[in-house]
Amino acid sequence: MSNSTPATIEDVARIAEVSIATVSRAIHMPEKVAKSTRLKxxxxxxxxxxxxxxxxxxxxxxxxxxxxxxxPDIGDPNFSSILAGLENEARAHGYGVLIGHTQNDAQRGLEYLKFFNSYQAAGLILFTGILPFGHQAATDSLPPSVGVFEPVFNGGIPYVGVDDVEGARKAVDLLISEGHRRIAFIGDSNTRLAYRRRRSGYEAGLAAAGIPLNRQLILDGDGTVESGRLALEQFFMRDDLPTAFMCVNDQTALGVSIGLKARGYDIPDHFSVTGFDDVPQASFMTPSLTTVRQPRTAIGKHAMALLLDMLSDRAASETEILLRPDLVVRNSVGPPPARR
Amino acid sequence: MSNSTPATIEDVARIAEVSIATVSRAIHMPEKVAKSTRLKxxxxxxxxxxxxxxxxxxxxxxxxxxxxxxxPDIGDPNFSSILAGLENEARAHGYGVLIGHTQNDAQRGLEYLKFFNSYQAAGLILFTGILPFGHQAATDSLPPSVGVFEPVFNGGIPYVGVDDVEGARKAVDLLISEGHRRIAFIGDSNTRLAYRRRRSGYEAGLAAAGIPLNRQLILDGDGTVESGRLALEQFFMRDDLPTAFMCVNDQTALGVSIGLKARGYDIPDHFSVTGFDDVPQASFMTPSLTTVRQPRTAIGKHAMALLLDMLSDRAASETEILLRPDLVVRNSVGPPPARR
DNA sequence: GTGGCCGATGTAAAGGTTTACATCGAACAT
DNA sequence: ATGTTCGATGTAAACCTTTACATCGGCCAC
Structure with missing residues (x-):
C-alpha cells in the first residue's frame, strides 16, 4: 500500500481498468464520467x-x-494570528501558503519577484503598503493580489483592513460616556492611512457629542512607546491638561501610561488612557489597557477569501473590506476625577 | 522584456544560440561549459x-x-520569530517555507501527509512533539525532518531546542545570589520534557548552593496564568512562605504576580518572581519580569540549517542541538525582605 | 596519417498531470 | 435498416526541466 514512491495517476488507472484521462476526469469533473466507473x-x-x-x-x-x-516583518507578534487566518482559509480551499518577508528591504523585493515567477504562485497577499516589485512589474499584468491592513499604493489592489474610524469612534464614545470632555489625541505623523482614519474617528466622536475640537489637545508622535511618553511630557508643560488620553496605538498608550506612573499619577483614577490594536501585551499592562481590537484572524481569513474569489471569478469583487473592530474594555478608563 | 508569460529556458537558448541543455548546464554546472558560451x-x-x-x-x-x-498552533505569539529564523535560513539556501498547522487536531495530520506527498516537500519541520502522520507512515521511510522545541516521540528525529536545565539554573542562581534560600518552584504537570528539565535545573542550582531540597516548596500547575495564581494561594494557606517564586514559564509568573499584587504585596520588595520563555508580554508587566529568554530566531535558524544539512549529506549529523538561553534581568527580582 | 581521447555541445526521453480531439457504441429518429 | 446524435472513454500532446547518451571536433601519440 504505502510504497516508497507515491502512487501516480497511472497506478490508479491500471487498478480501476480505465485510462488516466478518465481518472483525471473522475476527480475534477465527476459529472462527466459514468457512475459505475467513478466508483471503480x-x-x-x-x-x-x-x-x-x-x-x-x-x-x-x-x-x-x-x-x-x-x-515586511514576520517577527511581528501580530503576524501569527493573521497568518493563522490566512492559512486556515487557504487550506480549506486546497491552497497552500508560502511565506516570505522583505524585512523592509526594498532590495529583497526583486528576489521575491523571481521567487514568485518561478513558483507561479497563484496569488499574492501583501502586508506591506507598497508593491515589493520594481515599478515596471507593477504596470505589467500583476498576479491577483490583495493587501492586508493597508491599501497598497501602486495599483488598484483590493484590501482588507479594519474600520479604523469606527474603532476610534468606539473608544472616544466610551470616554465621553464616562464623562470626559477634555480628551487628548496622540497620533502618529507617519503616513499610514490607518492613523489618519483613527483621528477622523476621534474628531467625529467629539463632534457627535457636541464637544468643540480643541487643536491644543492633538499631538503627533511616531507610534512608538517613547513618543507616547514624549507627547505626555508636552502636555504637562502646559497648563490645560486633558482628563483622558486617546492614543493612536497601544505602544503609544504604554508610553503615556509609563509617563503617568512615573509622575505619580494613577490610572484610571487621575487619568484615563485608551489604545488601539489590542496587542497581546495590552492585557499584561498595569492597569490592563482598554483598547480597540483588530480582529486579526478574521482579517486573515477575509483577505484570503477575497483572493480566492478573485482567482475563481476573474472579477475583483470588492475593492475594500473593512472589518468591525471591537472595543475591549479593561481597566485603564474611568470617570474623570472632577466628577468623582 | 517582461512579457506576460515568464521566459522559459528555450527563450534563453534561442537568444544565446545554444541548446537548452547547455543553458541548464551553464546554470547548474558552470565548469562543464566553455567560458565563452557561459557568457552568452x-x-x-x-x-x-x-x-x-x-x-x-x-x-x-x-x-x-x-x-x-x-x-500545532500558528497563532502562538512565539511562533512568529521562530518562523522568521526558519524562513531566513531557508531562503538563503534557495528553499521556500510552506506552513501548516494541525490545531492540535490529530485528524488533520493525515491531511498533511497527503499535502506533503503531493508537494513532495523536501523536508519537514515539526513543532509538535508527535509525528502528525499515522503510525504506519512513521515506520515507512520518513522524509528528512527535524523537531523544534521538543524532541519528537516516535522516530529518532533530531531536534533543536533550548537548554532548559541551564536556563533554569541561571534563574535559580540569580535568586540565590540575591540571598534567597527559600525558593519555590511552580511547575507544569504536563509531560513536556522541557518542563521536567527546568525543574532539574532548579534542583541542581539548589544543590550546588548547598540548599537542601524542600518538597513543600514545589508545586505543579498546568502552565496557565490561572494555575500560577492557584499555586500561590496554596502557599498562602500554609505557614512557611518562600521568599521567591521561580515559575516554569511566564504565564505562571504572571499569575503569581497578579496574586501577590491582589494580596497587597510588592514585587520585588516582598517577594521575587522569575519566569521562563520571555514572551513579548514579559517586559510589559509591572514590574517587568526577570525571565529566561528562548532564543527563538536562533532556534529557527539552527533547525533549518540542520535540516538543510541533512538534505545535502544524507547523514543526520547531530541528534540534538541545545541552544544557550539567556537570563533577562528586569525588575521582578530583589533581595529577600529579611536582609533588607 | 590514423586511432584514441577528451572537452564541448546537442538530442531526446522522462517526470505526472490535464485536456483537445478522436473514437466507439448505443439509442433514437427516420 | 441506416444515419445522427450524444454520452463515455481513450489517445496523445503539452507544460518546462534535467541528464544520459550521442555526436562532433580538435589534439595528441604512435
Missing part, C-alpha cells in the same frame, strides 16, 4: 492512497495552488 | 529575466525545494 476509480484511489502530484499539476496548468504571503 | 548564456538570462520554473524542475527532480513547517 474512487476505490482504486482509496487502495493506492493516491494524491495528485501538485508539481505536475501546476506545471500543466501553468499556475500553482500556492499563495505567496509577503510581509 | 548569462547575457541571455539577463535579457529575458529568466527564472527556472520551480514546478518543472521539481517534477523532473522528484523533489521540491520547499520545506513544510507543521505547527
Amino acid at each position: 476509480v474512487n476505490q482504486a484511489i482509496a487502495i493506492t492512497g493516491y494524491t495528485a502530484n501538485a508539481m505536475a499539476r501546476s506545471l500543466r496548468l501553468g499556475r500553482s495552488n500556492m499563495i505567496l504571503v509577503v510581509a | 548564456v548569462n547575457q541571455a538570462i539577463a535579457i529575458t529575466g529568466y527564472t527556472a520554473n520551480a514546478m518543472a524542475r521539481s517534477l523532473r527532480l522528484g523533489r521540491s525545494n520547499m520545506i513544510l513547517v507543521v505547527a
Whole structure:
C-alpha cells in the first residue's frame, strides 16, 4: 500500500481498468464520467492512497495552488494570528501558503519577484503598503493580489483592513460616556492611512457629542512607546491638561501610561488612557489597557477569501473590506476625577 | 522584456544560440561549459529575466525545494520569530517555507501527509512533539525532518531546542545570589520534557548552593496564568512562605504576580518572581519580569540549517542541538525582605 | 596519417498531470 | 435498416526541466 514512491495517476488507472484521462476526469469533473466507473476509480484511489502530484499539476496548468504571503516583518507578534487566518482559509480551499518577508528591504523585493515567477504562485497577499516589485512589474499584468491592513499604493489592489474610524469612534464614545470632555489625541505623523482614519474617528466622536475640537489637545508622535511618553511630557508643560488620553496605538498608550506612573499619577483614577490594536501585551499592562481590537484572524481569513474569489471569478469583487473592530474594555478608563 | 508569460529556458537558448541543455548546464554546472558560451548564456538570462520554473524542475527532480513547517498552533505569539529564523535560513539556501498547522487536531495530520506527498516537500519541520502522520507512515521511510522545541516521540528525529536545565539554573542562581534560600518552584504537570528539565535545573542550582531540597516548596500547575495564581494561594494557606517564586514559564509568573499584587504585596520588595520563555508580554508587566529568554530566531535558524544539512549529506549529523538561553534581568527580582 | 581521447555541445526521453480531439457504441429518429 | 446524435472513454500532446547518451571536433601519440 504505502510504497516508497507515491502512487501516480497511472497506478490508479491500471487498478480501476480505465485510462488516466478518465481518472483525471473522475476527480475534477465527476459529472462527466459514468457512475459505475467513478466508483471503480474512487476505490482504486482509496487502495493506492493516491494524491495528485501538485508539481505536475501546476506545471500543466501553468499556475500553482500556492499563495505567496509577503510581509515586511514576520517577527511581528501580530503576524501569527493573521497568518493563522490566512492559512486556515487557504487550506480549506486546497491552497497552500508560502511565506516570505522583505524585512523592509526594498532590495529583497526583486528576489521575491523571481521567487514568485518561478513558483507561479497563484496569488499574492501583501502586508506591506507598497508593491515589493520594481515599478515596471507593477504596470505589467500583476498576479491577483490583495493587501492586508493597508491599501497598497501602486495599483488598484483590493484590501482588507479594519474600520479604523469606527474603532476610534468606539473608544472616544466610551470616554465621553464616562464623562470626559477634555480628551487628548496622540497620533502618529507617519503616513499610514490607518492613523489618519483613527483621528477622523476621534474628531467625529467629539463632534457627535457636541464637544468643540480643541487643536491644543492633538499631538503627533511616531507610534512608538517613547513618543507616547514624549507627547505626555508636552502636555504637562502646559497648563490645560486633558482628563483622558486617546492614543493612536497601544505602544503609544504604554508610553503615556509609563509617563503617568512615573509622575505619580494613577490610572484610571487621575487619568484615563485608551489604545488601539489590542496587542497581546495590552492585557499584561498595569492597569490592563482598554483598547480597540483588530480582529486579526478574521482579517486573515477575509483577505484570503477575497483572493480566492478573485482567482475563481476573474472579477475583483470588492475593492475594500473593512472589518468591525471591537472595543475591549479593561481597566485603564474611568470617570474623570472632577466628577468623582 | 517582461512579457506576460515568464521566459522559459528555450527563450534563453534561442537568444544565446545554444541548446537548452547547455543553458541548464551553464546554470547548474558552470565548469562543464566553455567560458565563452557561459557568457552568452548569462547575457541571455539577463535579457529575458529568466527564472527556472520551480514546478518543472521539481517534477523532473522528484523533489521540491520547499520545506513544510507543521505547527500545532500558528497563532502562538512565539511562533512568529521562530518562523522568521526558519524562513531566513531557508531562503538563503534557495528553499521556500510552506506552513501548516494541525490545531492540535490529530485528524488533520493525515491531511498533511497527503499535502506533503503531493508537494513532495523536501523536508519537514515539526513543532509538535508527535509525528502528525499515522503510525504506519512513521515506520515507512520518513522524509528528512527535524523537531523544534521538543524532541519528537516516535522516530529518532533530531531536534533543536533550548537548554532548559541551564536556563533554569541561571534563574535559580540569580535568586540565590540575591540571598534567597527559600525558593519555590511552580511547575507544569504536563509531560513536556522541557518542563521536567527546568525543574532539574532548579534542583541542581539548589544543590550546588548547598540548599537542601524542600518538597513543600514545589508545586505543579498546568502552565496557565490561572494555575500560577492557584499555586500561590496554596502557599498562602500554609505557614512557611518562600521568599521567591521561580515559575516554569511566564504565564505562571504572571499569575503569581497578579496574586501577590491582589494580596497587597510588592514585587520585588516582598517577594521575587522569575519566569521562563520571555514572551513579548514579559517586559510589559509591572514590574517587568526577570525571565529566561528562548532564543527563538536562533532556534529557527539552527533547525533549518540542520535540516538543510541533512538534505545535502544524507547523514543526520547531530541528534540534538541545545541552544544557550539567556537570563533577562528586569525588575521582578530583589533581595529577600529579611536582609533588607 | 590514423586511432584514441577528451572537452564541448546537442538530442531526446522522462517526470505526472490535464485536456483537445478522436473514437466507439448505443439509442433514437427516420 | 441506416444515419445522427450524444454520452463515455481513450489517445496523445503539452507544460518546462534535467541528464544520459550521442555526436562532433580538435589534439595528441604512435
